[in-house]
Amino acid sequence: MAHLPHRLMAAALAATSALGVSACSPDPAHRPTGRTTITFWTMPFWIGRPDNLKHLVEDFNASQGSIDVRLTVLDWQTGRETIKKAVMSGQGPDIWLANNGLELDLLSAGRLAPLDSLGYTADDLGRFRPLVKVNEYQGRLYGAPLYFDVDVLLYRKDILQKYGFTEAPRTWEELKSTAAAITAKSAAAGKKVSGWQFKGMDDHLNAINPTWESFLCQAGGSLTSPDFKTSTQNTEAGRTAMNYMKSFYTDKVSTTGTSALGGFIEGDVAMFSFYQSAISDIAAGNEKTRGKWAVAPMPVGPRSGCSAVGGHSLVARAGLADPGAAGTFMRWLSSPSTSAQFMEFHGIFPYDTAKVPRETKVVVDSFYNTDPSWAAIMTQFERNTPDLLLQDRHGFGARWEAQKSDVVAGVDGRTPVDQALRGIDEKVGRELNGG
Template sequence: MARPRRRSFIALALASCCAISTSACSSSTNAAGSPGDGKGTIEFWTMPYWTGENDKIKELVEKFNASQQDVKVNLTLLEYKDGREKIKQAIAAGTGPDVWMMNNGLDADYLNAGSLASLDSLGYTEADTDMFLDLAKVNEHQGKYYGAPLYFDVGVMVYNPDTLKKYGRTKPPATWEELKSTATAITQKSAADGSGISGWQFKGMDDHVNGINSTWESFLCAAGGSLTSPDYKKSTQNSEAGRTTMNYMRSFYQDKTSPVGTSALNGFIDGKVAMFPFFQSVAMNVKAAGPKTEGKWALAPMPTGPKSGCSMVGGHSLVAGSQGEDLKAAGTFIKYMTSPEMTARYMDFLGIFPYKLDKVDAAVKAEHDKKVKADPVWTPILEQLGRNSPDLVLQDRHGWSTRWEAQKANIVAGVSGQLPVDEALKNLDSQVDQALSAAK
């Protein structure tokens, strides 16, 4: 853990509703350096974003440390279950990291408090940020970038081609109507022949309840819904689009097409779920099942809803604390970890390359193109990427922690029939409005 040093503290109200002061713990300089000269020790805290190979993060940090003498990075690897909260608590105590991982879209509490360093203060130029995909606007705030994207995720559909073919479908469903009819046919026909396969399962209506957030927001997006008003001050899910979305999702459980409580991922791996939605990186979990799933899975873009075929955008970025004594040193490390050369490697776990191909070096573009050509799974991923915008993520930034907890409770209750649709959506908006009001 970095040693506390002199700094100015900024009051910050976090999702826990307790006021804290925020600042990343500033870099401790080495014997040859002094504050601000770009030489020093950086504390880096992160969750394991390299899907399936946690040791890769340590390997990358070690390679950075070996590549030069000016900056040394100390790595603290956290777990997803409590990592974000540990970072917030450490920053509150003035002992937090200099650089840490954050969801794409960032956190409004940190931004409003001024506790994140803008990329230009870390040494990024306009030419550097102009290389980002347009989706990188999820990390903009008041005209500046505050996070450098490691990679993007987009919501896609995972399906078993053999199961679809067995029950008379030659291609994955392209619309909500086709999805429902395909899923219903598989569930009913497989019940009749004794196979007992669920045609569809919404990720998050199972033991991994947190997954309902990205699932719900993907389907709400396709119905033309929004999370907040344009000024981000009111929750807007209790709407025609919200009701359309929840009634559609609910219909899968009303007619027994989908079973509440069956794990989407585990059910798919075991051959008991034919299709489910989630970020494309979940394919790495499917592949990890080995012979059980080999040759038995594929990806498709999300089925088009009443308004569009968009889906939730995810992924991660690196950020730095604004009060660090050496932002230049932090910037050196962030630039290394999020460089086009490095992010091309993140495609190995299906992380979406966050740069415009016509802006990167020819060698990096060639590496990207080689990976896309070698694996057909990239075709639907990139098609889905082209359908998406930063809008929903920018809305999600406001009241994020309250919203995600409220959605887990109310969306699951509304979709499963435990609450009437209108009541579930009303409860959701009411809880998020309280958080948005408190943040004013």
């Protein structure tokens, strides 16, 4: 299929918000009769080229004669909440785009249909990578992943080489010493370059959540207790992670107010970490970045080299009149052959390549073999387990809001570390305990 884009991540969010709610499928007056109509709401995960979603749906509608999918595209700023409110009120779509990990409120309220009730077979489900367990609830899968994201290290090869470093840092200690040397040496040379920035302290506040959860995980921390009933960030691991992050600002290695992504593209930041989908933003820097940067696995912390996991899945509303029709579209859009195309914007292929058709494996392998970034991305992917994302499901809303304020305040020194961690646990704890 044509229409393959390069993803433009955070920089395109403001532009795509102008989409609002837009129907992108053909005029209903010209639809053939005798077809089952399925409504599909999504955010433009091919950011910068929303027409690709329209083309996908048109391709599906043209491929068979019994199902007609009606597409609605929502903006990233309000789309998730719009979908949740509609679904909880009983007025939502049949199928929609969801974050990997899914929302506990919808799962516990029985609002989602398990995949095996939509026509997915054991063979279908068995082809996914083991990380698909992030979409499990009470032993059944409820979300079909389109692709995964993981935090990786992004670094400017040209800047590191200029200051004597031939490889990306592999540990927390190397990250700090490399970043500190770059900041100090560049300042002494007359043009200060920040050796490191934590994404989320700058141009994209929501990004502090995966950033923080990556470093917390590497310190051996968790978001909740094993029974999901207690928030567990105010621990030794939490203090280790936050004090490490804070030291970059205390020691003037990093400066508040500097954009991690923007600074990286402009050559004012040497390193940062974020989901691998940021690669497309960096590549869009053209001559500013071409040939000057690379990807590495995350530096390993005191306990591990794990990182935050993200990405998106398809889910369907429980109680559909024709669940088989919904399942047919979901199996098509999340199929190995279609998911392989999402690797164009560096979405991680969600299937075990040993269990997909040969022609699909050839496509997937072509991405791996022609882009050196994939080796580092997949190394990082294999370090991760479902645990963190399954914990994040519990108290999600309160946690992501609390971390945006308390982590930033603790890291930049406005709030003592213990107080910041205690604040997160108190706010999340209220949600975990129903109030």
